[in-house]
Amino acid sequence: MEFKTVLTSCPYCGCGCGLLLEVLDGKLVGTLPSKTSPVNHGKLCVKGWTVHEFVTSPNRLTKPMVRKGDTLQESSWDDALNLAATRLKEIKEKYGSDSIGVLTSAKCTNEENYVLQKFARAAIGTNNIDHCARL
Amino acid sequence: MTNSIEEIEGADCILIIGSNTSIAHPLIATRVSRAKARGAKLIVADPRKIPIILQSDLHLQQNLGTDVALINGLMHIILKKGWQDQVFIDERTENIEALKKVVENYPPEKVSEITGIPVADLEKAAEYYAKAERASILYTMGITQHTTGVDNVKSLANLAMLTGNLGKESTGINPLRGQNNVQGACDMGGLPNVYTGYQAVIDQAVRQKFEEAWGARLPDKIGLTATEMFPAVLDGKMKALIILGENPVVSDADCLHVEKALKAIDFLLVIDIFKTPTSDLAHVVLPGAAFAEKEGTFSNTERRVQLLRKAVEPPGESKPDWQIIQELSSRFGYPMDYASPRAIMEEIAKLTPSYGGITYDRLQGDGLQWPCPNTEHPGTKFLHQGRFTRGKGLFSAIEYKPAAEIADEEYPFQLTTGRVHVHYHTGTMTRNSPSLEREISECFLEMHPEDAVELKVADGDWVVIASRRGAVSSRVKLTDAAGRKTVFMPFHFLESRANILTNPAFDPIAKIPEYKVCAVKIQKMDPSDKSILSSASAH
Numbered sequence: 001m002e003f004k005t006v007l008t009s010c011p012y013c014g015c016g017c018g019l020l021l022e023v024l025d026g027k028l029v030g031t032l033p034s035k036t037s038p039v040n041h042g043k044l045c046v047k048g049w050t051v052h053e054f055v056t057s058p059n060r061l062t063k064p065m066v067r068k069g070d071t072l073q074e075s076s077w078d079d080a081l082n083l084a085a086t087r088l089k090e091i092k093e094k095y096g097s098d099s100i101g102v103l104t105s106a107k108c109t110n111e112e113n114y115v116l117q118k119f120a121r122a123a124i125g126t127n128n129i130d131h132c133a134r135l
Numbered sequence: 136m137t138n139s140i141e142e143i144e145g146a147d148c149i150l151i152i153g154s155n156t157s158i159a160h161p162l163i164a165t166r167v168s169r170a171k172a173r174g175a176k177l178i179v180a181d182p183r184k185i186p187i188i189l190q191s192d193l194h195l196q197q198n199l200g201t202d203v204a205l206i207n208g209l210m211h212i213i214l215k216k217g218w219q220d221q222v223f224i225d226e227r228t229e230n231i232e233a234l235k236k237v238v239e240n241y242p243p244e245k246v247s248e249i250t251g252i253p254v255a256d257l258e259k260a261a262e263y264y265a266k267a268e269r270a271s272i273l274y275t276m277g278i279t280q281h282t283t284g285v286d287n288v289k290s291l292a293n294l295a296m297l298t299g300n301l302g303k304e305s306t307g308i309n310p311l312r313g314q315n316n317v318q319g320a321c322d323m324g325g326l327p328n329v330y331t332g333y334q335a336v337i338d339q340a341v342r343q344k345f346e347e348a349w350g351a352r353l354p355d356k357i358g359l360t361a362t363e364m365f366p367a368v369l370d371g372k373m374k375a376l377i378i379l380g381e382n383p384v385v386s387d388a389d390c391l392h393v394e395k396a397l398k399a400i401d402f403l404l405v406i407d408i409f410k411t412p413t414s415d416l417a418h419v420v421l422p423g424a425a426f427a428e429k430e431g432t433f434s435n436t437e438r439r440v441q442l443l444r445k446a447v448e449p450p451g452e453s454k455p456d457w458q459i460i461q462e463l464s465s466r467f468g469y470p471m472d473y474a475s476p477r478a479i480m481e482e483i484a485k486l487t488p489s490y491g492g493i494t495y496d497r498l499q500g501d502g503l504q505w506p507c508p509n510t511e512h513p514g515t516k517f518l519h520q521g522r523f524t525r526g527k528g529l530f531s532a533i534e535y536k537p538a539a540e541i542a543d544e545e546y547p548f549q550l551t552t553g554r555v556h557v558h559y560h561t562g563t564m565t566r567n568s569p570s571l572e573r574e575i576s577e578c579f580l581e582m583h584p585e586d587a588v589e590l591k592v593a594d595g596d597w598v599v600i601a602s603r604r605g606a607v608s609s610r611v612k613l614t615d616a617a618g619r620k621t622v623f624m625p626f627h628f629l630e631s632r633a634n635i636l637t638n639p640a641f642d643p644i645a646k647i648p649e650y651k652v653c654a655v656k657i658q659k660m661d662p663s664d665k666s667i668l669s670s671a672s673a674h
Contacts, residue, residue, distance in 0.1 A: 006427075006444050006445070006446035007444060008426065008427065008442070008443050008444045008446065009315070009426075009433050009435075009441045009442070009443050010315060011315045011425070011426040011433075011564070012315055012559050012564075013159060013160055013311075013312075013313060013314070013315060013559070014160070014311060014312030014313055014314060014315060014317060014318060014435055014436035015140070015160055015161075015162045015163055015311075015435060015436065016315060016433060016434075016435025016436065016437075016439060016441055017162050018441070021427055021446040021447075023446050023447055026447060026448070027447065028427055028446060028447050036501075037501075038140075038141065038439070038501045038502075039140055039162060039435065039437075039439070040162045043162060043165060044162070045161035045162060045556070046161075046556065046557055046570075046571065046574075047556075047557065047559060047565060047568075047571065048162075050568050050570045050571055051568075052427070053567070053568035053569060053570060053571070054425070054564040054565070054567040054568045055425045055426075055427045055428070055447075057409075057567040057568075059409055059410065059567055060408055060409060060422070060425075060450050060451075060453065061407060061408060061409060061410060061414075061420065061422035061423075061451075061453060062422055062450050062451020062452055062453055063422060063451055063452050063453075064419070064420065064421050064422060064452070065417075065419070065420040066418065066419050066420075067417065067418045067419070072414075072415075072417070072420060077452065077462075080419050080420075080421060081421075081459075081462055081463055081466055082466060083418075083419055084404050084419045084421075084463055084466075085463055085466035085467045085468075087375065087401075087402040087418070087419075088375055088377075088402065088404075088467060089467060089468065091374045091375045091401060091402060094374075095374050097354065098354075098356075098358075098372075098373075099372065099373055099374040099375065100373070100374065100375045100376070100377070101358075101359060101364040101367070101368075101373050101375070101376045101377070102376070102377045102379075103361055103364075103376065103377070103378045103379060103381050103383070104320055104323075104325035104379050105316075105320065105325075105379040105380030105381055105456075106313075106314035106315070106316050106317035106319075106320045106325075106380075106381075107314060107315065107316060107380045107381075107426075108316065108320070108379060108380050108423075108431075108456050109316065109319070109429070109430075109431025109432055109433060109443060109456075109457070109476065110316065110319040110322065110323050110431065110432045110433065110434060110440070110480070110483065111431045111432065111457050111473075111476040111479035111480060111483070112379070112431065112455075112456045112457045112460065113316070113319060113320045113323035113324075113325045114323045114324070114331065114479055114482075114483050115457050115460045115461055115464070115471060115473070115479060116325070116377075116379055116456075116460050117323060117324045117325055117330075117331075118349060118464075118471075119460055119463070119464045119467075119469065119471070120377075121330075121336075121345075121349075121351075121353050121354065122345075122349040122350075122351035122353065122469055123351070123464050123467050123468070123469030124467075125351075125352070125353075125354055126354055126358055127327050127328070127336050127354050127356060127357055127358030128327060128358035128359045128364065128373075129324075129325060129326070129327055129358060130325065130326060130327050130358070130359070130360045130361040130364070131317070131320045131321075131325045131326075131361065131381065132314065132317070132361065132381050132383075132386060133317050133320065133321055133325075133326070134279075134280075134360070134361065134362060134641075134645065134646065134647040134648065135361070135383075135386045135387060135388075135648075135650075
């Protein structure tokens with residue numbers, strides 16, 4: 001069996017506690033608090049201690065889906081991305097850049113937020129970009 | 136936060152206002168405990184008896200939405216007693232006379248009447264805060280989620296400047312940010328008026344810099360906020376939305392309205408790690424990777440940029456969101472080809488003065504707190520030392536305004552919303568964590584026992600809670616945590632969506648909805664009879 005811990009940052013609140021994800025044979029099996037983190041000094045809250053549970057949930061989305069009538073059906077990445085790009089282009093051409101809005105995510109990384117706002121501004125051509133800071 | 140998490144331990148007085156710290160930010164609450172152990176005074180201002188009051192020296196139980204009156208009242212007492220920091224006021228601030236004039240009209244008796252806080256407690260709080268060598272304010276959404284959210288924050292700034300509690304260690308005005316990377320999403324320009332590092336989109340020189348870097352013409356008009364986008368959909372002006380890792384059908388005020396908008400929209404793209412009530416309405420859903428399955432950085436509430444390291448592979452065909460976005464962008468006709476998050480951060484650092492010195496190599500240890508303008512800079516522990524961003528600190532003279540929706544004969548209760556210790560926001564993550572879901576698996580409405588007697592409901596009974604916007608059902612939990620006619624509900628539960636009830640009226644500047652106060656009526660419910668609920672929801 002191969003066991004390792006990976007030092008990373010908690011995805012729940014804004015404290016940003018350091019935690020060690022326990023990985024056994026390539027699978028996430030547990031969470032430990034980081035003793036060296038400047039934020040949490042070896043402690044975690046109940047959400048932090050159980051953070052691996054949602055990651056390994058069987059309810060995770062694992063395939064792209066596209067709407068066919070009233071239902072969402074599994075699709076290939078190519079088809080889903082092409083459909084999304086085509087529909088967005090059509091709407092931009094027909095109604096203008098400001099007819100599209102983008103909600104980026106306080107749960108995603110800085111880098112992901114950066115590329116999404118760049119996509120909104122440089123590709124779509126709108127400043128209609130916001131996220132849940134107010135919610 | 137103006138100051139850092141570790142500095143909380145060194146404060147001589149901590150004022151927690153509108154923050155359920157031990158529930159929502161447990162690891163910051165431990166710093167408050169350590170400060171207490173050192174002998175610090177702790178004042179908690181909250182309409183409910185939240186757990187951290189057990190450690191407090193003083194609990195100010197203000198009526199919902201009366202924070203400006205409370206803070207003006209504290210400043211009135213401080214000025215009357217001469218406890219202000221005159222040297223700080225003279226050297227570092229301006230407009231004190233305007234503040235004095237307004238605050239003059241908030242004598243303790245009047246403030247006590249508005250807030251419901253006894254005069255003696257107001258006096259004690261003013262003394263604890265003003266006389267402390269180092270006083271620190273901690274706040275969260277209990278301050279900001281009001282139609283007077285900006286007024287509330289500015290009032291706290293007034294209080295801190297009046298007593299010289301800014302720009303030095305263990306002081307400051309410290310918003311505890313609710314989401315792990317809400318600071319970062321703001322820093323990265325996930326806002327309609329700014330690019331990265333709060334560089335304004337209407338500033339021509341800034342826009343030109345980004346146009347050159349990105350090779351594209353950029354719009355010069357400020358965009359719509361999230362709270363403005365859904366009404367724009369219903370007005371027919373907005374035709375498509377891209378939603379990354381958010382669940383507005385549960386999280387937004389007056390969420391039935393949001394649901395209606397998303398059902399009407401021409402095209403909705405959702406990128407998420409779980410199926411949500413929002414993704415159920417999408418035309419295309421793309422599966423993202425969770426935090427454990429990708430690399431990148433998060434910026435925490437003390438502006439600390441920290442590395443995220445990949446531990447495992449994403450499940451099935453799901454993949455990191457940055458890859459999804461760049462593939463979408465390339466197919467849309469604007470090619471992106473970053474090799475890694477590290478490469479993206481190199482571009483961010485080039486374009487963002489406050490992130491200028493941030494590199495993945497430098498983040499290996501404890502991370503770095505921005506502003507960090509160059510690769511020699513050690514990062515910034517606390518802000519505003521010696522001078523404010525605008526030069527002098529500006530006092531704002533602010534009058535108290537009541538909440539937008541006040542209880543009346545038809546809707547006699549005031550509802551406020553918040554979190555519980557085992558759940559997080561719309562529950563997408565925590566309700567998929569069996570250990571957490573086992574602790575609390577259904578919604579509850581906290582109600583004062585005397586109100587329950589009047590409504591003839593017992594602990595655990597089902598009630599229907601209705602506002603002008605819709606109705607939900609929930610069990611009742613009897614507690615005297617809040618005063619009479621004030622009820623509380625967590626907003627995590629899809630089955631009892633508190634945000635069907637909440638008021639979308641928003642602050643004119645911050646555009647933040649008034650989640651923390653709305654008027655509701657409550658009625659005992661026969662749990663087998665859902666008809667009352669569906670008729671109310673259709674409203």
